[in-house]
Amino acid sequence: MAVHIRLSRSGTKKRPFYRVMVTDHRNPNGGRFLENIGTYDPREKVAEGTQPAIKLDAERLAYWRSKGAQLSSTVDRLVKHLPKTEEAK
Secondary structure (H helix, E strand, O other): OOEEEEEEEEEEOOEEEEEEEEEEOOOOOOOOOOEEEEEEEEEEEOOOOOOEEEEEOHHHHHHHHHOOOEEOHHHHHHHHOOOHHHHHO
16 A cells, blocks of 8 residues: 555635645545644745745654655645754654
């Protein structure tokens, strides 16, 4: 089973909100998932910087990556923008 970590969109029209999901790659984007490990709100900014607000459970992210889970390109980009203190939590 190939496991991916990707975004699942929720929220209303013109107000997107995403969940960071661990799922089998064969499941549809809004379908079954193994675990919800965080959220991403592109409308909320961190302080006055340009970084979007992403909240992740870093321990679970590390666990799934150690098991061979692949990050989607978007999640990979968002994880790279996390401060090192956020990833360590």
